[in-house]
Amino acid sequence: MIAVLGLVVGVVVGLLVRPEVPAVVEPYLPIAVVAALDAVFGGLRAMLDGIFVDKVFVVSFLSNVVVAALIVFLGDKLGVGAQLSTGVVVVLGIRIFSNAAAIRRHVFRA
Amino acid sequence: MSNEERPGEPDHADAQTPGSTTHELTGRQRLVAGLWPPRVTRAQLVVALLLFVLGLGLAIQVRSTSDNSALRGARQEDLVRILDELDDRTQRLEDEKQRLAAQRTELENSSDQAEEARRQTVEKERQLGVLAGTVAAHGPGITLTVNDPGDGVKADMLLDALQELRAAGAEAIEVNGVRVVANTYFSGDGGNVRVDDRKITAPYVFKVIGKPQDLEPALNIPGGVVQTLEKEQATVQVEQVDDIVVDALRPAKQPDYARSSSP
Numbered sequence A: 001m002i003a004v005l006g007l008v009v010g011v012v013v014g015l016l017v018r019p020e021v022p023a024v025v026e027p028y029l030p031i032a033v034v035a036a037l038d039a040v041f042g043g044l045r046a047m048l049d050g051i052f053v054d055k056v057f058v059v060s061f062l063s064n065v066v067v068a069a070l071i072v073f074l075g076d077k078l079g080v081g082a083q084l085s086t087g088v089v090v091v092l093g094i095r096i097f098s099n100a101a102a103i104r105r106h107v108f109r110a
Numbered sequence B: 001m002s003n004e005e006r007p008g009e010p011d012h013a014d015a016q017t018p019g020s021t022t023h024e025l026t027g028r029q030r031l032v033a034g035l036w037p038p039r040v041t042r043a044q045l046v047v048a049l050l051l052f053v054l055g056l057g058l059a060i061q062v063r064s065t066s067d068n069s070a071l072r073g074a075r076q077e078d079l080v081r082i083l084d085e086l087d088d089r090t091q092r093l094e095d096e097k098q099r100l101a102a103q104r105t106e107l108e109n110s111s112d113q114a115e116e117a118r119r120q121t122v123e124k125e126r127q128l129g130v131l132a133g134t135v136a137a138h139g140p141g142i143t144l145t146v147n148d149p150g151d152g153v154k155a156d157m158l159l160d161a162l163q164e165l166r167a168a169g170a171e172a173i174e175v176n177g178v179r180v181v182a183n184t185y186f187s188g189d190g191g192n193v194r195v196d197d198r199k200i201t202a203p204y205v206f207k208v209i210g211k212p213q214d215l216e217p218a219l220n221i222p223g224g225v226v227q228t229l230e231k232e233q234a235t236v237q238v239e240q241v242d243d244i245v246v247d248a249l250r251p252a253k254q255p256d257y258a259r260s261s262s263p
Helices: A002-017 A026-049 A054-078 A081-108 B021-035 B042-066 B076-132 B155-167 B212-220 B225-231
Strands: B137-147 B172-175 B178-180 B193-195 B198-200 B204-209 B235-246
Touching (some): A026 A081, A026 B021, A081 B021, B137 B155, B137 B172, B155 B225, B172 B235
Antiparallel strands (some): B193 B198
16 A cells, blocks of 8 residues: 555656656666566566565666666667667566566456 | 576476476465565665666666657767768758748849839820829929000911920920920911810910920020010010929820831
């Protein structure tokens, strides 16, 4: 419950405060958000499976974000930033879908 | 990367394994249990913190994407491409602007020229009109008044006077209300003089536009017009006038045969 509240508060604060994102971070933010979403879905699935460990969640969340940003950064340096970020989004999207499918089975038993 | 892989289960474990009903029930129950009685545990707090960060990032990203500037989230190479396109477009528009400006200048020049030509034509028409007697004229000049009590003034004397005036630079002349033009003629004898077939009687009044300082001496030279007339018992008065009006007119006559040969 508190976790859900945290998400809601985060969205509200982001919309209201409208913080300035540093230009250096800006290109990596969308990828980082998608990676974090993937971690969240993974965590939700783990919770439904009964194997949720908060430490694991924290590590996976942070490493997801960092690795995704790193890949995009590397892609930018290599000149294939657009393609590589598309690839990252596709992979993360597939993972989100599979996790969502597992969650769906838990919740709807179908 | 994500935590469900940690306990060694395959990624799609529950998709393949025929999970027992109790397992699935507990999954649902766990969700409900995690949701409803809000417990402040370390796990909940940590997850809440991370989700807060996620929500923040999500909101910021959505905000900046829906900011009207599509350039905000654009990548470097896209920006370079867009900049190139804009440069090209600027160049094209600049070229077009120059072309249009040149065209405008040309049109302005040509309309200026047309205006100038029209002005010159009007000016010329006026000048020619003064010569042809179709328009009134005014300017400095003299009046020459010839009184002829003895009816001794003949047509050729008046013609001499007229020629003398023309030679002295007279530009517009009127005799007793008749405009003098190129084909003006005098006829008749003393007391019965006709100008262009119109009878005129003494006193004969010449209204002449021209330079007075030239006209008056031209008439007064020894053996000139004035002396010749005075020999015939006529009295002659020459008077300089600052602004004399010659307003007798002639109808403009269209030549029947002669055509202008200049383009």
